[in-house]
Amino acid sequence: MLDISVRLHGTDHPYKWHVNDREEGFAVLDGTVDMHQREAEQAHRVQTARQ
Template sequence: MKVFRGSTFKADRAWGAMDIANMGGITTRLHWTDQPYKWHVNDGEEVFAVLNGCVEMRYRDAGSEHSIVLEAGDVFYAATGTEHVAHPIGEARILVIEREGSV
């Protein structure tokens, strides 16, 4: 048993992460960031849960770019092939569940 204090975790760099679990090739990681990520497409599905802060999630669908602001408690699901990028608004802590080795 282990407890992870998501509200106080801070990495030494943007998008730094603490590994929580690897369950048969599916990883759960706690990320801290204050900087945008990069446009990317994961190798599989991704669950992106904002634990603390706010994140503007931009994604592309059918050739159009969309944006939604995610607040603490909100979850973004990216199906396989969904191109997306996260832009935190200040500091944010995010729980990400995805295939091991994904972007």
């Protein structure tokens, strides 16, 4: 990954993300994430699960 952007956000409430303008790294330290994304005008939903 070239020109990577990394930000750390700590929250226990729903978080409004942003539009990606380049490649990004994404990590979840605890809990679950319900991620909604759009690609080629198609909406997708991905949910992470704690194991």
